[in-house]
Amino acid sequence: MEYRTNREPCALPPAPPGGQIVEDIVGFAEDHLIPLVDEGLGNSAYLVDLGDGRALAVDAGRDLRALDAAARRRRLTVAYAADTHLHADFLSGAVQLAHDAGATVLASAAGQRAFPHRALGDGDEVDLGGLRLRALATPGHTDEHLSFLLLDEGQELGVFTGGSLIVDSAARTDLLGAERTEELARAQYRSLHRLAMLPEATAVWPTHGAGSFCSAPPGTERTSTIGAQKQTNPLLAAPDEDTFVRRLVASLGSYPAYFARLTEHNRRGPAILTGTPPLPALDAGQVKALIADGGQVVDVRPVAEFAAGHIPGALSIQLREQFATWLGWLLPDTTPLVFVVGDGQDLAEVVWQAYKIGYERLSGHLADGMPAWLEAGHPRATTAFVTADRVPARPYLDVRQETEYAAGHVPGALHLELGDLARHTADAPAGVVVACGHGERAMTAASLLERAGHTDVTVLDGGPADYAAAHGLRLDTVDAGTADGGAR
CATH class of the missing domain: 3.40.250.10 (Rhodanese-like domain)
Structure with a gap:
């Protein structure tokens, strides 16, 4: 399973002095907040134990196996399912939770979702039974983006920031097209600075994290505090809005083609499933x-x-x-x-x-x-898969992401990101050696090339450092700006 229940991120980084308030926030997170990390997509969902047998789910995905297991362990029923925005990288599980558990779906009114939900605008609050959830309009990643501030008797415990403020960055603003990227980046600037006005001890619980193509820098921390982000987030450190926009836009790399389809799918609502669909x-x-x-x-x-x-x-x-x-x-x-x-x-x-x-x-x-x-007598194909010391002297094709290539690549390597390769198979030379970081993406690339008619393709079992060591080379680097999510 690619999901894991992650308790460690709840041990929040040090916040500025706050005495009992800080202790209360940390204690709440340790006792009541269960992050569920999808390592493959680089995202976190959250299950909040409301203390009375009910739970709040935030940005749950359609694969609810880990969330359901966590709820069963704590004997919780999901009463609320909140989505911070219309997701582009996964299908929401909110509609399924409404069906399975009778959960009330909480989402932005501006998203115009086509299924039953409680439509929220800026400043609207939901009584969770002791705790309260306040919607904060934080557009930028999407037009209709909300952050959800969790309060206990008026005290800010934490804020579910979705794709606005994330650890040491902010989520990408180009998903609605290049013509709107700068406009949304400016909205993101205002949203981050609005969130930065919350008390410094307030926990920050983002959805997008390292490894997400919705844009997050590499790193292990998936949660933070407002105070810590004011100290370490380079976007919050930008001296003005124009600098912020330049930094954010410069960090944007490529993203998967399916992102273009899922926003509308989530607006309509995914179909209800009655179990694991069959694979005959x-x-x-x-x-x-x-x-x-x-x-x-x-x-x-x-x-x-x-x-x-x-x-x-x-x-x-x-x-x-x-x-x-x-x-x-x-x-x-x-x-x-x-x-x-x-x-x-x-x-x-x-x-x-x-x-x-x-x-x-x-x-x-x-x-x-x-x-x-x-x-059954059907034919098979094979692909050469060799270690660096056995790679023939042939053209070398690197299919990693731009930031990986920039960080270190074989001198003279041809570079085509795997996501772009299908449209450029004719650009690959004959007899090419294909490489990535370990071999998985390179084998995918080789299968694309073979499907397009290339023969005699070799895949490197390893990465550029292995190749350089075996051939007495030093890797080249280029200045590619801020990392956009790292190795995939």
Whole structure:
């Protein structure tokens, strides 16, 4: 499972002196706040124990397995499901929580959601039964973005900041198009400075964190305090609005193609699910027929197994934490998908990673895997997968993100981000060596190249440092500005 229940972030970084107030906030977080981290998407959802058997869920995703398990352990019923904004990187679980637990959905009135919810505007408050939740309009990441300030008898405990103030940064402002990026960056400036006016001991509980393509710098901290952010966040340290905008816009890298679809999907509301959707077992003949009818094979096995033998034309996306990101970046959600899985791999994990980003045309999986395909007499393809000391002297293609490439790359390397490669396969030279940080993305890239007709593609088992060490080279670097989320 890619989700984890994370208790450590509740041990907030030091806040300015505040005596009992600080102790109360830290104690509340330790006793009542359960962060649920999706490592693959780089996001945090939160489950708040309201102290009376009920709970508040904030920015819960459609894959509710971890949240449901945490609620069961504490014998909680989710009474409220709050969304800070119309998410672009995952489908919200709020509608499902309303169905399953009778939760009241809390969301911005400006989002015009097409399902039952309590529509909130700036300053509106919700009585949670002792605690109160106050909506703060904080546009920038999206137009209708709200932050939710949690209060106990008027005392600010913490603020769920979604995609406004995040640890040492702010979320991206280009999701509504390049023509609105600067406008929204200026709105983000005002939103961050509004939040910075909260008491310094107030906890900051963002949704987007390190690894999120909604833009967060690399790092391990997923929560903070207002006081700590005023000291360490370079955007809050900007001397004026223009500098803030330049810094934020300069940090924006690429993001997955599926982001363009999910905002509207979340406005309408995802379909209700009655359990883990099925992934039927298909024999080799059925898989071959699906391919002939326009279906796509996605091979989720470890890359070494894919290299040793795979269905011709299959796309390699190893089942790992980042599986959903690359599925959503490289394939349309309208293509019927059939999966090849390896021994011990979890079919339910494949399904949930696909469904949480709106990929529901899952035709099935190849029963008994590649052995069944070969026993049926169908052809297989192979891909060279070699360590750095065995890489042939050929053109070197680096498919990592721009910031990774800038931090250190093989001299003379051709650079094409994996997310852009499908549109530029003709630009890759013949006999190319493909590399990333470890090999997973490079194998995905190789499968794209092979599907486009390239032959004699080699994948580096390792990264640029391994290649440089094996060939007596020093890595080159370039100034690429602020990191935008790190290795994926």
